Amino acid sequence: MTSPANQRQDDAPTQPVPQRLLAAATRLFADRGYDRTSVQEIVEAAGVTKGALYHYFGSKDDLLHEIYGRVLRLQQERLDAFASSDAPVERRLRDAAADVVVTTIDNLDDASIFFRSMHQLSEDKQKQVRSERRRYHERFRALIEEGQQAGVFSTATPADLVVDYHFGSVHHLSTWYRPGGRMTPQEVADHLADLLLRALRP
Amino acid sequence: MTSPANQRQDDAPTQPVPQRLLAAATRLFADRGYDRTSVQEIVEAAGVTKGALYHYFGSKDDLLHEIYGRVLRLQQERLDAFASSDAPVERRLRDAAADVVVTTIDNLDDASIFFRSMHQLSEDKQKQVRSERRRYHERFRALIEEGQQAGVFSTATPADLVVDYHFGSVHHLSTWYRPGGRMTPQEVADHLADLLLRALRP
DNA sequence: TGCCACATACCGACTGGTTAGTCTGTGAGG
């Protein structure tokens, strides 16, 4: 071979291999589903080979787990920030509720993977993801309960159910929201947060 | 072989083979996912062989399509019944919203398949399912718009979004609801319908 | 400065296992 082969064509700053693999896997998993995506397709999309993938990741399902971890960390971080501000509780809830919508839309691929591919993870990893998710859920619920105790939110519905109600709609975004549709992410977020707050009016 | 082999052990009225196959497939698809379920497992669970399955169904994905058809027909039928009653619109919406929750919980397996396995269907079948689903969605939306025009529902949020908000939570049921939990299906349905109606208060 | 030792970061052919769908057969009923 006389060319520098398949490293790079140009000198633009290429992302490191692990990130490229993760990005390619995310696209493909969201597109055709975890089981329908072969490891070969992932490495081809990332411009490397199986050797590279198994150098950085223990298994295909490790890749999926890493995607879950990334989403979970991001959302938890943002929720914590909003929840612990010193604004009044209805403001904190509204901001958190709207933010998770925007963040979800900004990472729609992650979202469709998240809710479709849970059961492709190994039992251990599933348990881990579920427990991190529970932590998130509880933080959100605490916010609602705080408002209920303060008398600014209705107590007609148990806080737990309200959380599931809202996250149902967030979850659902990846089914119907298409970038470039007639609403911006922020508009959708405002409407959904509104619906939540309106449902909670005493 | 001297025994009547593997047809039936007793003379209880056994369901016909196609239904048994569909039932077995539903359980298994909900449990481990479409791609993780082999045709061999389905036929074993139904007590027949591949010959029988391919006698009645053209392919594995035909089986899935039939499951989708069954759910869609059932829900559309029920929605039509509730929507066309002559009760006031807020009553019709409430009943329809609560009913879809109860029906979904009664068929939780169908629900988890529905929202997880869409993209395992062939392109044609997916298109067909989407169009039937759209019909359902539109009927529901019409109900909300009717109430908005009559002034009994707030117009702050576009009806479309409200529908997605509610169906997000229905969709989500298969993630968190467990039969035998501390709420009955009817209680959950009442709460979720309440949340919807409260969010729509002018 | 030159050379060796070792590690990191991959490459890609190969293996063992699995799977959807096919096809030839067969018994029962009309």
Next chain:
DNA sequence: CCTCACAGACTAACCAGTCGGTATGTGGCA
């Protein structure tokens, strides 16, 4: 004797993960 309703062995394809190999870099030492 013909058709329906299956049985079950077989095939062709695919795929996750393995493994032996290679290229490049780096530190130590003479």
